Amino acid sequence: MSTIARKSALPAKRTAFDAEADIVVVGGGAGGLASALFARWQGNEVLLLEKADELGGTTKKAAFWYWVPNNKHMQDIGIEDRKDDCIRYMARLSRPEAYDPEHPTLGMSQWEYDSYAAIYDNASPATELLAEKGALEYRHCDFVPDYWAELPEDKAPKGRVLLPKEALPSMSDGGEVAVRTMSAKARADGVRIQTGHRVQRTVVDDSGAVVGVEADTGAGKTVAFKARKAVIFASGGFTHDVSMRKNFLSVPVFGGCAARSNEGDFVNIGAAAGAELRNMNYAWMCPIVLEKALNDDPSLIGTFSPSGDSMIYVDRNGRRVTNEKLAYNESAQSFFAWDPAKSAYPNLVLIAIWDSRSQQHSASEEYGRFIVPEGKDDGHVIKGETLADLTRNIRARFKEHASRIGGMAIAEDFEQTLKATIKRFNGFAEAGKDEDFHRGERQVELLFNGPAAETPVALNPTMYPIAGSGPYYAALLTGGNLDTKGGPVTNANGQVLDHTGTPIRGLYGVGNCVASASARAYWAGGATLGPILAFAYLAANAASAEGRVGTKAA
Amino acid sequence: MSTIARKSALPAKRTAFDAEADIVVVGGGAGGLASALFARWQGNEVLLLEKADELGGTTKKAAFWYWVPNNKHMQDIGIEDRKDDCIRYMARLSRPEAYDPEHPTLGMSQWEYDSYAAIYDNASPATELLAEKGALEYRHCDFVPDYWAELPEDKAPKGRVLLPKEALPSMSDGGEVAVRTMSAKARADGVRIQTGHRVQRTVVDDSGAVVGVEADTGAGKTVAFKARKAVIFASGGFTHDVSMRKNFLSVPVFGGCAARSNEGDFVNIGAAAGAELRNMNYAWMCPIVLEKALNDDPSLIGTFSPSGDSMIYVDRNGRRVTNEKLAYNESAQSFFAWDPAKSAYPNLVLIAIWDSRSQQHSASEEYGRFIVPEGKDDGHVIKGETLADLTRNIRARFKEHASRIGGMAIAEDFEQTLKATIKRFNGFAEAGKDEDFHRGERQVELLFNGPAAETPVALNPTMYPIAGSGPYYAALLTGGNLDTKGGPVTNANGQVLDHTGTPIRGLYGVGNCVASASARAYWAGGATLGPILAFAYLAANAASAEGRVGTKAA
Numbered sequence A, B: 001m002s003t004i005a006r007k008s009a010l011p012a013k014r015t016a017f018d019a020e021a022d023i024v025v026v027g028g029g030a031g032g033l034a035s036a037l038f039a040r041w042q043g044n045e046v047l048l049l050e051k052a053d054e055l056g057g058t059t060k061k062a063a064f065w066y067w068v069p070n071n072k073h074m075q076d077i078g079i080e081d082r083k084d085d086c087i088r089y090m091a092r093l094s095r096p097e098a099y100d101p102e103h104p105t106l107g108m109s110q111w112e113y114d115s116y117a118a119i120y121d122n123a124s125p126a127t128e129l130l131a132e133k134g135a136l137e138y139r140h141c142d143f144v145p146d147y148w149a150e151l152p153e154d155k156a157p158k159g160r161v162l163l164p165k166e167a168l169p170s171m172s173d174g175g176e177v178a179v180r181t182m183s184a185k186a187r188a189d190g191v192r193i194q195t196g197h198r199v200q201r202t203v204v205d206d207s208g209a210v211v212g213v214e215a216d217t218g219a220g221k222t223v224a225f226k227a228r229k230a231v232i233f234a235s236g237g238f239t240h241d242v243s244m245r246k247n248f249l250s251v252p253v254f255g256g257c258a259a260r261s262n263e264g265d266f267v268n269i270g271a272a273a274g275a276e277l278r279n280m281n282y283a284w285m286c287p288i289v290l291e292k293a294l295n296d297d298p299s300l301i302g303t304f305s306p307s308g309d310s311m312i313y314v315d316r317n318g319r320r321v322t323n324e325k326l327a328y329n330e331s332a333q334s335f336f337a338w339d340p341a342k343s344a345y346p347n348l349v350l351i352a353i354w355d356s357r358s359q360q361h362s363a364s365e366e367y368g369r370f371i372v373p374e375g376k377d378d379g380h381v382i383k384g385e386t387l388a389d390l391t392r393n394i395r396a397r398f399k400e401h402a403s404r405i406g407g408m409a410i411a412e413d414f415e416q417t418l419k420a421t422i423k424r425f426n427g428f429a430e431a432g433k434d435e436d437f438h439r440g441e442r443q444v445e446l447l448f449n450g451p452a453a454e455t456p457v458a459l460n461p462t463m464y465p466i467a468g469s470g471p472y473y474a475a476l477l478t479g480g481n482l483d484t485k486g487g488p489v490t491n492a493n494g495q496v497l498d499h500t501g502t503p504i505r506g507l508y509g510v511g512n513c514v515a516s517a518s519a520r521a522y523w524a525g526g527a528t529l530g531p532i533l534a535f536a537y538l539a540a541n542a543a544s545a546e547g548r549v550g551t552k553a554a
Helices: A030-041 A057-061 A072-077 A083-094 A110-132 A174-188 A242-248 A265-272 A290-294 A328-336 A356-361 A387-404 A414-431 A443-447 A529-544 B030-041 B057-061 B072-077 B083-094 B110-132 B174-188 B242-248 B265-272 B290-294 B328-336 B356-361 B387-404 B414-431 B443-447 B529-544
Strands: A019-026 A046-049 A138-140 A161-164 A192-194 A197-204 A210-217 A222-233 A283-289 A311-314 A350-355 A382-384 A472-484 A495-497 A503-509 B019-026 B046-049 B138-140 B161-164 B192-194 B197-204 B210-217 B222-233 B283-289 B311-314 B350-355 B382-384 B472-484 B495-497 B503-509
Touching: A019 A030, A019 A210, A019 A529, A030 A046, A030 A057, A030 A110, A030 A174, A030 A222, A030 A529, A057 A174, A072 A110, A083 A110, A110 A529, A161 A174, A174 A192, A197 A222, A197 A265, A210 A503, A222 A265, A222 A529, A242 A472, A265 A503, A265 B265, A283 A290, A283 A328, A290 A387, A290 A472, A311 A414, A328 A472, A350 A356, A356 A472, A382 A387, A387 A414, A387 A472, A503 A529, B019 B030, B019 B210, B019 B529, B030 B046, B030 B057, B030 B110, B030 B174, B030 B222, B030 B529, B057 B174, B072 B110, B083 B110, B110 B529, B161 B174, B174 B192, B197 B222, B197 B265, B210 B503, B222 B265, B222 B529, B242 B472, B265 B503, B283 B290, B283 B328, B290 B387, B290 B472, B311 B414, B328 B472, B350 B356, B356 B472, B382 B387, B387 B414, B387 B472, B503 B529
Parallel strands: A019 A046, A019 A222, A046 A192, A222 A503, B019 B046, B019 B222, B046 B192, B222 B503
Antiparallel strands: A138 A161, A197 A210, A210 A222, A283 A472, A311 A350, A350 A472, A382 A472, A495 A503, B138 B161, B197 B210, B210 B222, B283 B472, B311 B350, B350 B472, B382 B472, B495 B503
16 A cells, blocks of 8 residues: 555645646556656656656556557568457457447447547557657567457457567566666656655646646655646556445455555546546456465465466365366456355355476466465465365365455365365366366467476366375465456546546546456456557547647547 | 436535525435435425426335334334344345454444444434324334345344335335325425426535535526535435446346436536445346336336246256345346356346246236236237247347347257256256255245245245146346445445545435445345435434534534
């Protein structure tokens, strides 16, 4: 959490300011840095305010794959990615219950449809400009599939994913690279940057237009910044505001891996300025290690890669209830099945169980894996020499946490059921086919399968029989989020809209602090950052044109 | 929808008003009428503004059972209902994933805990005062159980439910009775009432305190009302704002049975006045007839009573997936199971199927039943002489609606599966035990079972074998809501709070327009209206004390 307390979000009125710029950007993650760069390159004086003591936000913790439909590389090597196909893929996954292939906006609202079109049209120009200027060079990941590559609506299942050029071969440190290169470029090109400033509210003029912000510093000082043209918020989602999580998200998550400074500031600041809120119910989802969330461990990373072939997830009864290798956004939903007859979430905590083979060959510290090298931050790993041992230790661990997980406890006959479950799974592994949950049948499941022992004939590389003897290992998992998707609604230019659909003059938003039209969907790796760069580009360009005679905001 | 368009919700500043009162109440349902009455009885000049052309709101459509813990009648006849027991029952059901019996606030937030305590302490005094004054006399429904009467946390499973005294023996028209008696009393006691006024925004003074409201009339006139002491909003939830439903609720409902004027006005007005929003993800849930929702039929009533013993719900494959007789709030959740591997809601539409026995003996127009007398508003009923016929007609009906239900279609082998399903169900009915979903095993399921043919030996009165020959009948159902549960957060005095937890001076809220701490729960019949009367009482009393030297609002 920020050490600077939240204060009233109601807009202030004032004429005297401590500093000014053409454009004030709030937030120093990818959305803010890109907005600042694009605005600066248009010749504006730009001031960037960051609440934390350093730049980077959630971006710094991300792998920073970025999803860029119809990107230059695709065009160069001849992968066709037509606009209407791509929009169709986005719509089908965002609100499946409303998707209508024959409808002019595919059953989506005009806002959603326009948002998808804006992503398609602008992610690539934004990306190219960042690369050209040396702020964010990339390499292309031809082998990475979209997360729903098998859907008939996906006409370009590979080719849309880019990665910062200097990222490791494992592609896990792209965020650090991107923050480094983008912030270096911002400083070199004259963006003024002030960290340790928590923006509390907008400053408005008599017409209600936003003309600046007020921020508090750690020293307890309130500082007012004038924005001659516009303020662009890029301050992240509300993952670390427990009350907002409980009162907005569609599912009860215990936490997430966004930067700790993501406390939903713009939900309040925007709403108090008259903004309409949208998509508050959805988040970018990911399984997480339960105990890291309960301990509020800032090192928490989503379990992007559910590694281990001789590994299964079971419920409190010892039964498998899901395909463990589902892409993370989908896998996370498995934890939130609701039992209306019992008024309970029976799968709220699932138990990953693996053997010595997976421990030896699938351990890694990357991509939030729960199978980690022994001794490396492995407090979440439960061990047992036999399944009886393991059961005893899992039961004890549940007891330890019972008061914080709704009293959930391991069933009396867990060990017996687990043995039957392992027997059945081992049969599937030997046959190469998971008759219950179809594990390993999709491209994305192979992508995130992670390292594993080499096996002469691997019928299905995601499954291998669990050994008949110990040691055995377990970890408690739950569904969490990377960050949230809701906030003030913006138009395709990033202008924040009021309850009548009219832009609030001078107020822009980009990234997880504003509403994402993706709703339930996670289209592909980088479906967060690709669109964020597109909207940073659009917002910076529109904001840059503000303040002229006959402003664009009307 | 209101014929008066939504305008900006941003607070206005003004010193001249068209009319004034001590207390201005917004909304003429139970929450508003009760607030107005309680305020008037404290000696205030009270003005009540209603957007629709008549009073009543959602209340008028309700049965108006009201849940009043530890009510006078319980005390009189010696049913013990201890405060900590009752709070425990409320907490267990509201957020089961956080419930901790050993925790000082049972794992709930302080706000939630205080809210439950306020309901326990005030529902009965509020109820008694309304009865004593002749505004709302009641009779006691000793035989009505709480909806989770079997839970160990329910120490007073019967006795908490009251009903307007003059309601029909079937108890279905309590809302009309209550609106009639309460509005007659309000008029008689001098509450000024103006219908056809849509409140658009608050009026605030320089300190940010709310000192009035601005409303638009159907004639296009804006009228300003000054409130010397306070404004109390009781303007209902956001059931009929499609965008809010999509962007806040945890599940994709097609509609609900709140009054058509419930468009979430106070979500915007409150947020723009700086209020913190809470519990935006939850609603009072109920199955609804799909086609009435798709047709936006204002006569839509939730399916409170899933009547018919020779009746089952099946999915698009012809399989039973739930206990059809679950209490409505729980039953509605069955429609929103999510399949993360397919990115789809497989149960979004379920099909109720019944035979001639249920048609003849279980048809009724009350409690939103889908088995209605033939010829009585039965456009939603699909018929077939044989199961093959019925399947053909169900298939055609799905095709008709496909574009609006995410392309959902009846499986190829539906008829065959349905036959097997009926065979299995009939076995359960003969044995009196539903091995799959435990139908009829709880008191509430018998309460809502509805009329049925008399059977000499009914082992389980909720089940009877479906006939081997036609005619057969079907109806398409989905999950919907009665009204929503989210909005600005209030303290136990009904004062609306800002993002720092501080009351916004002069601003109060009651009922479905503000956040309900019940979250997922529907504790019992009347768990809506009992608490609403309690909070109307608290808000009116606190508002009445406003404006004195050293106001209570600080």
